[in-house]
Amino acid sequence: MSDVSPVVRSPRARPGWARRLGAAAMAVTLAVTAAASPLLAPLALAQGQPKLPIVRDAETEALLKDYMAPVLRAAGLARQNIEVTLINDRAFNAFVADGRRIFVFLGTLVDAKTPNEVIGVLAHETGHIAGGHLARMRQQLAAAQSASIVAFLLSLGAVAAGAASGSTRDSNLGSAVGGIVTGPQEMIRRSLLSYQRGEEQAADRAAVNYLHATKQSPKGMLDTFRRIGDQNLFISRGVDPYTLSHPLPRERISQLEELVAKSPYRDVRDSPALQLRHDLMRAKIIGFFDKPDTVARRYPLSDTSLPARYARAISAYRFNQVNDAIRQIDALIAAQPDNPYFHELKGQALLESARPNEAIAPLRRAAAMAPRATPIRIMLGQALVASGSKANADEAIRELSQALANETTAVDGFRQLALAYGRKGDYANADLASAQAAIASGEFQTARQLAARAKTRFANGSPGWIKADDIENYKPPKLDGKS
Structure with a gap:
């Protein structure tokens, strides 16, 4: 499990390659706009963060993909390449940003006791995506004055942040927002929020x-909303329902x-095998991100x-008890020898303990068991x-190139690829990989400089030269959507 950039697919043809790569680097920034349709308000918008903390984990991504597959088929979106991106935040939150990515906070996964809750x-x-809610919201926004929209977003973000932290002194959130947005802007605000409330209810029905x-049972959805309702009860009293972006x-x-x-499937339960994976x-997640005493209380001996x-x-x-950890991991492998993620964990523990030669074998086995797991292949490349x-x-x-064939924002992967080429003395490809890492992380000036240097080392018109030229001439889009 590691913090990295978000995932997008990498086109093979040159036209638009760098444009898509650079746009992907800005995707998280652009994600937290008024077009986002969250289960709860996106915290990044509330906190004014330019980027969301993305985390990658092969095991979690594979499980969520399995959760999503039947839902996407039912929605007619199985071929749309809808992706789930993990956010390293322990809040309960999920939202759609651009019509093909669903952002899920780690807190959602930890809080959900059953697969059915997450599937809900x-x-x-998915209901937002299938319903075209984002596109219609953009149309609603386009019909309003830009200045009013900016003021509305800032006010909504400020109040959401206060509510999330419990720091809002005014018991009426509507009053808190209204103190910033008044007059005609108040009418715009109410109109937009009323529209979004309708979309939320439509997404629930879908x-x-x-x-x-x-x-599958819809009971998990109900359990989730009841939990959200209990958590938000203290801020619901006295709130003007028309000032919230979601129904109360x-x-x-x-x-x-x-x-x-009315559901004929309300009593259907998740299979034991799926529950175990969950x-x-x-x-x-708890083992990686919680303190040892918290882990010990939640999972006593x-x-x-x-x-x-x-x-x-x-x-x-x-927490630096590596030898003890390896013994425990070996016991896990003995219990489930065909579980690739136990082998991955052993390799990661050894790699991060400065024992890369020992890490290679378990990571090779993990990659062989889960050949499509990009994070595992990147980690294997790093160990090599x-x-x-x-x-x-x-x-x-080979491992890194195969992993990065379907990625464009795996910054660490491109950096490791640059090091691998450097080991061989292939400085042209090393510069190109470094340029790809830079553009994926949003360092556009550095990317152009590295790409220009790579071009001097490639034969004019070669595939590497073309990719480098594409990066050198790339112009990132502005936040207003203009080039």
């Missing part, structure tokens, strides 16, 4: 339809209760379940490069 959240966000079509919890809960009561995912052992092993390695052996350079280039 994903189904809701989600239930998708769950029915796939013979009680309204959505009431609607869902009716839909669940529990392992939650344990992994008396708990001998596989998820509990997983969390404790991760926590041990994260870190070994310092020129003999491993060719394998590192």
